[in-house]
Amino acid sequence: MATLIDGKAFAASLRERIAGETAGFTAKTGRKPGLAVVLVGEDAASQVYVRSKHKACIAAGMESFEHRLPADTAEADLLSLVAQLNGDARVDGILVQLPLPEGMDENAVIQAIDPDKDVDGFTTASAGRLLTGLPGFVACTPLGCLMLLKDALGDLSGKSAVVIGRSNIVGKPMAQLLLRESCTVTIAHSRTRDLPETVRGADIVVAAVGRPEMVKGDWLKPGATVIDVGINRVPGEEEGKTRLVGDVDFASAKDVAGAITPVPGGVGPMTIACLLHNTLDAACRREGVDRTAL
Ligand code: NAD
Numbered sequence: 046m047a048t049l050i051d052g053k054a055f056a057a058s059l060r061e062r063i064a065g066e067t068a069g070f071t072a073k074t075g076r077k078p079g080l081a082v083v084l085v086g087e088d089a090a091s092q093v094y095v096r097s098k099h100k101a102c103i104a105a106g107m108e109s110f111e112h113r114l115p116a117d118t119a120e121a122d123l124l125s126l127v128a129q130l131n132g133d134a135r136v137d138g139i140l141v142q143l144p145l146p147e148g149m150d151e152n153a154v155i156q157a158i159d160p161d162k163d164v165d166g167f168t169t170a171s172a173g174r175l176l177t178g179l180p181g182f183v184a185c186t187p188l189g190c191l192m193l194l195k196d197a198l199g200d201l202s203g204k205s206a207v208v209i210g211r212s213n214i215v216g217k218p219m220a221q222l223l224l225r226e227s228c229t230v231t232i233a234h235s236r237t238r239d240l241p242e243t244v245r246g247a248d249i250v251v252a253a254v255g256r257p258e259m260v261k262g263d264w265l266k267p268g269a270t271v272i273d274v275g276i277n278r279v280p281g282e283e284e285g286k287t288r289l290v291g292d293v294d295f296a297s298a299k300d301v302a303g304a305i306t307p308v309p310g311g312v313g314p315m316t317i318a319c320l321l322h323n324t325l326d327a328a329c330r331r332e333g334v335d336r337t338a339l
Contacts (some may be wrong), residue, residue: 189315263298
């Protein structure tokens with residue numbers, strides 16, 4: 046039976062550590078790190094995310110600036126809000142909650158964010174910095190996955206890793222992070238020919254597909270470390286109820302893997318903790334504060 050990688054506990058301790066560092070930052074600079082979150086429209090899931098981000102900021106001792114705009118906001122008005130936040134000295138990080146209402150050019154809005162405040166790591170500047178090894182912000186979900194992997198395995202150097210999924214927000218940055226740790230990285234995707242065979246060679250498997258329980262236990266190399274990013278809602282046992290499952294078939298994978306993240310309680314809680322981590326980093330860089338000394 047695989048060791049359970051407890052993302053919930055790891056995220057809680059990370060948030061506690063960040064709260065301590067934040068107090069140090071505030072004592073040193075006389076101001077709190079600030080995160081601005083922009084929500085356009087009424088998307089129910091986005092409202093929940095924005096509320097949790099706000100609560101997490103406050104709990105960590107950070108300033109949270111919420112901007113809620115109606116769904117029919119003109120793109121030009123959203124862009125001018127982003128420009129205003131770029132210039133606001135109290136704001137260290139800017140997050141525009143996706144998806145934006147239909148008709149808005151998400152890419153144009155994201156690219157308008159100052160890369161030095163891009164705590165979501167979604168701008169092309171951030172992607173380019175990650176690719177070329179320059180300091181910058183890394184998307185929160187893959188960053189959280191990497192933290193869990195390093196905590197579970199220590200040095201990742203020389204390990205073979207398969208990332209299933211090639212999205213800009215999870216798969217591609219995840220692969221870059223693993224490459225930065227000197228793993229031998231394969232990116233698998235919807236056109237990969239023999240996915241089970243590809244996965245079987247890996248010491249590390251990161252599944253970010255969005256297909257419930259796709260990765261089976263007999264695809265895995267015995268002892269592999271499995272990070273399940275997927276969040277899929279499927280019908281539950283009771284009529285009318287649903288339950289969350291990952292992209293990995295936990296029931297069969299746990300008997301083969303060496304360590305595995307559960308869903309829920311694995312990668313999910315790491316995302317907001319990493320947002321706080323990035324926001325504090327942004328604040329430290331802007332103020333010239335050495336975070337390691339906090
Ligand atoms: P996406 O839809 O943008 O990308 C999915 C990727 O999976 C694509 O690159 C595609 O090539 C690949 N794919 C699709 N079918 C495949 C198949 N049959 N075999 C191999 N590869 C296949 O999704 P995303 O935004 O990267 O998210 C992936 C999953 O992670 C989703 O379940 C999402 O809900 C979840 N997610 C979780 C968090 C978190 O905080 N835990 C954050 C972001 C996304």
